[in-house]
Amino acid sequence: MQTPKASFRSLHYSVSQSLNLPIFRFVRLKSDLACLYLRPRTSIDVGDNNSNLISSDIRFAVGSITIFGSFNQFLWCAPEELASIYFLRGNTEELPSACFLRRSQKISPRVVRQLKTSPRYSDHTASSSNQASRAPKEKSPKVADHRSPRSPASEKRRPSRVSELESQVSQLENDLKIVKDRLCSTEELKKQAQKDAEESNQQLLALSLKLEESQKQLLEQSAPKEVLCEITEERDEKLQSELEAIRKQHTSDSAALASALDEIKQLKAQLEIVAESEATHSKNSEAEQDELLKLKENLSNTLLLVEDMKNQLRDSKESETQAQALVGDTLVQLEAAKKMVEMLRSDGLKATEAYNSVASELDQSRARVNFLEELVSKLKADIDSGGSKDSQSEGDDLKQTTQESLEMEVNSVKLEVERLRSALEAAEVRYNEEQAQSAEQIRNALQMVEKIKSASGQREAELESELRKSKYEIEELKANLMDKETELQGICEENEGLTVKLENTLSGHGEHELEKMLQKSNAEIENLKVLLMDKETEWQHISEENEKLKLEIKEMMKGKVSDEIVSDIESARSAEREALMKIGYMTEEVDKSNRKAARVAEQLEAAQAANAEMEAELRRLKVQSDQWRKAAEAAAAMLSAGNNGHLMERTGSMDSNYSPRTGKISSPYADDLDEDLMKKKNANMLRRFGVLWKKPQK
Template sequence: MVERPYLLSCSSGSIEAVKARPYPSSNTLPQKDSLCSVFTSCTPQKQETPQKGTPHALQQPKTIATDSTFAYSPIQSNRNPKERSPKVAERRSPRSPASERKRSSRVSELESQVSQLQEDLKKTKDKLTSAKSWKKQAQQEAEDAQKHINALCLKLEASQQQIIAHSCSNETNEDNQHTELSRNQKLTWESDLASAREEIENLKLEIEMVIRSEAEQKNYAESTNIQLQNLKGNLTETLTLVENMKVELQDCKEKEARAKGIVNETLQQLEVAKATVESLRSEHMKASEAYNSVVSELEQSKTRVKQLERLVSKLKDHFSLNLKEQKMQVHHDCGEANELEKVKSLEDLKSPCELMERMKPNSSCQKEAELVMKLKRAEARIEELGVNLIDKETDLQGIVEENERLKLKLENNLSFERESKLEQELKRLMKELSDLKACSVNKEMELHSVLEENQCLKLEIEKRNENANKSNGQLDAAREAMLKVSILMEEVEKSKSRANRVAEQLEAVQASGAEMEGELRRLKVQSDQWRKAAEAAVAMLSLGTNKEFMDRKGSYDRCYNPGKMGSPYGDDGDDDLMKKKNGNVLKKFGGLWKKPQK
């Protein structure tokens, strides 16, 4: 019994079809699939599915929140809290594999429903062909009965002629004494002949009625053949629609594969960008460390310069005191010659000290200049790295936004196209089912009328046979005709047995029609149950997705710590919760599906 749909079409439906469907569906379910989806598509219709004339002359499902769950993006984890934009935090993550599995399962349901509807169509076709064969047999039997009636009429005419000839011979051979008796016999014979002629006329009228009924039956058979041809045309159209739906499903699958490839490429690009960002950050850290080391070296060099300056000042004081003391001693102890020599030696001592003093500031200035150059280079490098970081972060934001837009567009286009197609197919299938029901009812009424006419004809034939038997019993001279009439009666009984067989066959056809009505009612009940189950599942899924979104949002706000930037893929608790919730939803959906038919 019937996706799509459609698909649920068929299921996907969509009951999908089935197709879904949709199912579909599906069907879902189109006409093969639409009957399958009628019922979707089943196209359950699928769904699908289903999507489904579809047994979804069901109410259109309410708008459902997308099954995509909000995930903590790795880009946000690596950024500082000041750099995060509120738009990026509100973006949606790509669809989870669970939602894709649900859609694929809905499409498969719609397709199964579409296949079931196709089987039901085949059964109805077989029943129609059997009814046609029964009608042909009934027509043939009616023709045989007409032939027998014509033969009986001819035999009756021959018997009447024999009776007339016999009466004439009896009149010539009889004596004048029996003239009165002969006259009485003639009167009786004439009355019998008149009654026989009336019966013959009545039989002719009945034959005309039978001919008219045959013509009407032929016209009815032609009309039924035309209707069957129209149904065949509709079936071919439904088959073409099913093929088109299959081609569209393949195109959708190819598009999904392409979209997945694009997503994978973008993910790879994001990973490369993350690696570059990390390398830039490491370079920035190294540059900052080098800058700090250079600053520390400068401070150390400054401290050394100060220490050297202090030493130089001390040495100057010490040398000046020594010179004064030596001069005083030279004036007192030695002569002028010795004083000159000492003065020269002191000047020689002054020159290396001065050289030392000159060398020290020169070396300190060179070191300071080199350190300043290194600092400038490090600052320029740091500025370049910062600019590169900003550019790459903007590029990453643009790529992420484009990916999210593409994903949303793909998801919306695929979901709306499948659901609309499965729903249209279900509507078509429902219309076809209603037409088939009306045709079956009309055919049953016509069969009832034909049976009643046959019964009336049988009663009239029996009455006439009784009258003929009475008239033949009164005629002693027409015993031979009575024998012939008995033979004719046997043939009439055979025709009656045939008529009874025809009546039994017609009753069997009526029983098959009643079974068809029961099957159609069951299909209606099943379509209603599938619709209710689909609506309940949709409501449960929408509630589950909303709760998951709120839970995840709270968990991300708790887990986010700007001091410790961890990987976004380390938490497996959300995946476990998703699995548990999906399992509960599937159990509830299975319970609704397994409810017994009323």
Template sequence: MQTPKSNRSYHIDGAQKTALRSSSDSVSSSLHQTTRTEKDKSPKIIERRSPRGRVNEKRSSELSDLEAYIAQLQEELKKAKDQASSSEIQKRQAQQEVEEGKRQISVISAELKETNKQLIEISSSEDDRLQELCQISQERDKAWESELEAVRKQHSLDVGALSSAMHEIQKLKKQLEMVSESEAVQAKRAEIAEGEVRKLQFELGETLTLVERLEADVRQCRESEVQAQKLLSESQRMLNTVNGSTYMIQSASSLSLKSEQSENYKAANDQITHEDKEDINQLHEEISHLQLEASRMRAALDAAEVRYQEEYIQSTLQIRSAYELVEVAKSESRMRQAELEAELEKVKSNMEELQAKQKNENEKPRLSDKENVWASELKKARASLADTKASLLEKENLLQAIAEEQEKLKLELQKSENEKAKAIKEAAAALADAEKVCESKVTHLAQEADGNSRRVAQVMEQLEAAQAASTEMEVELRRLKVQCDQWRKAAEAAAVMLTAESGKYMERSESLDSSYQTIGGHLGSPYSDDDMDDVTSKKKNGSMLQKIGVLWKKSNSNKQM
């Protein structure tokens, strides 16, 4: 979107260059007649052009490096996405394995039921013996009742433990859902960060274009400075020629030519100073615009860094809280598992005691019907204990599977977080490097602009000094013109007086000849009149010579000054 603006700026700069060249050509053509000999003696100024090809090659290499770095980041993002998809596939496989374990557990429970049925059948064959044993064990009925009550209490405790274990498993499932939601939130935040990075890259491209425009403007300013230096050299040469020609002025025609040349030189200097001022103002405006762009980029980078830090802190806090919850759930599940194992050991010990008692009582005679009832209750208790054992085994397997899944999720989360943090750090480092490069370029351009402004100020001072010298020369030329007019008038007056004196001398000679021929009594009067005329003429001639001498001394003193 910014290419037409740059074309317009280049077009305007080209027009300014042509105007400067035309003005310099007009000034040089107007002064060509008077300064031909000095131009032949003056050294030629060699134009130096900045190597634009190397700068363009460096920029192209930098752009290619940035594009390669962006492609590398995109490949890393694709790899992270592939890893996330593979982790999801592993999760599905783990779920399928859990379902297969459940099916196997159901098959094992069915087999256990069949074994229990077989045990019941075997025990039915032994009922006769048990009846005999019941008669002997009437004395131990109270002990049996107490033991059964204890078993019932343990069974109720086992049921409560199972319910609490199921509740804990539900809590763990909820925590896993929260962890998955936090992963989705982190993925969204990573996408937002990627969008911000793309925006910053686009803004960096814009800043680079602005820097290129500024470099072009700086080159144009350098060219204008070279032209101004050329004009200064020409003006100095013209001043030297004018200073040399002031001593050679002898006529009014040469004075008029010099005055016209000084007026043309003054107009050219005014035009050059006006164009230089416009270039300086344009440079200052562009530098201020660049400074604003740099400040805006710095503010955007600071805001992005603050957002990234806040999001990183929030994600770390959420992950830590999830880890803490998982650890708490693990510790609670381990405690409950230990308690259940202790209870199972107690139940096993009770069962072993009951089995030993049964073996001892099998040797005794048959028991009564009451003892048969107690035996059936014992069988039921055995079956319930077997069921509890199976359910506990299932829950232990589930807890182990959940723990393994949690560990896998932890590892995957850590990997993804490390990769995201690494990518974001690399992007931030790249942005910081680009910002430093932009800042260095801006500072370099600002220094160059300051140097150009100083040079332009020096050029302006030199132009002002040249203008002052030209005004002084104009005043001196006018004064010399006035002096020449005075000298001309004095010369004309002297010529008139000399012609008049020559006529008087002729008349005097004629009168002397006539007086020698006349009578001696008439000799006194003409000599007295002529003597008076001679005295007055000598006085006038002396006064005129004094005036001419004073004017000559003034002209010599002005030449020495």
């Protein structure tokens, strides 16, 4: 069943991003063959006008996956560094997907031949338009860091970025040294070319002298004048043609020298530009180092503040221990006062009991006295009322006896009453004394309680002042944290600007790492903000709890003094614990800020390393231009060497003797001179050319 034609929409991702997409699975053969594959359908028709890359006429299958297009069309229609992901949106149940994977260089000899024409430096950016419009760059064999296509395993096995950056820095230093050496060599070659020009001028002068001598010799010879004139004219024409050729060659050599001088000036200007850029980079690095020093100073100031807070906490702990000792002493004194009060109460109870017993005895004695008085009155009445005469004498006797006995009892009762009165008076005196002592002790206890209350009030005031100080310091630390956050935001913005510059200038190596670092820093800043909000809420809760404790203290002031002291101690301990927790949180925030500063420094180092890589690319281009310039100079030297050889051949014929038979001038040493000079010149120029050709390939 044929599905309807799909509408095409392309979305571009890098290789690292595409590996994280859940809808893809990659076809990987032994040589990591890259191809376009589709799923879930085995046959999907794609319109011809949707994409230049996809054609529905050619298709082949790998397993259960249908692949559209041929190797030449799909594997090599894009540049080597292209790694793009394409989505095909169709009318199917599940969206089909297609992707290009990175090619390896082990597919076929035909592929290897095509790879040679592709650019050697891979670009990991995701924009395919920039990739397609970029012209392939010709690189010399000097550049040694040809990046091969990476697989995820090779990306996992690569060394750390720090070691790579150090190696790149060392390589850049070596490249600078090589460039300086080559500049010295170019200056030496310029001097040598000037010497060669001077030698050629001297040779021209020598040739002119030889011409004059030959003309004199011809005039002196005994040949016919007409023949001599013809011969001299011919020789003059030849010599003039040779002189014109030599002059032309000299002009060409001078033009080559002028071009070489212009190239040297351009290279010097480029070196000056590079030096200026290095100076600007050094200034930027110094400014960044100054900013880091400022951050370190701020961190040291915060650490000093934390140390001051710790010292204040230690002082508060010491004062609290002293207050606890005073509270313990007052508690001991209160217990002693309580014991004294209890003893006084027990003594008062005993005195009241004795007083009650004495009063009861007095009541009994009074009742007995009253009873005896009643008996006496009765006896008097009996004596007065009746009695016989006989009994008068007996009555008188009984009366006397009873009166005596009653008087004795009354006296004894009076003695007892006096004794009881004296005992009552003594008991009253003793009771009054004990009451006065107990009142004095109670007054002393109340005074001690008032002193303890005043001390506790002072302690509360001190604790409140310390809490205010801690709140003020916390606000200052919050302000410092906000300043640091603003500084970190500025640094993050600078890092974003650097990342944008690096994206515009470099190939995008390390882009995802910088983005991850920036995301982590932003997440950490958000975490700090959340922690600050949590601390503010905790501070509010603590303030509410302190107010509640104050209310409870005011309510407990009506109760017992010991309960107030215990509540004060507990509130002081809770405040101390809260202060310790706050200091712990502040130390954690300081550590986090230190870590952030270290991460920012690492990001700055990475940006500097990226700038160094850009400088390395510029230096490589300079090296390549030097190589081409030196190759051109070597070719010019070869050509000038060949012309010099022909010149020597021609000058050798000038020093010979003239033979009228052949119409030419022959010399007995012409062959030897020509062979020796040609061999020497050719050998010297071949050596120079070989040296110049080998130098760029080191």
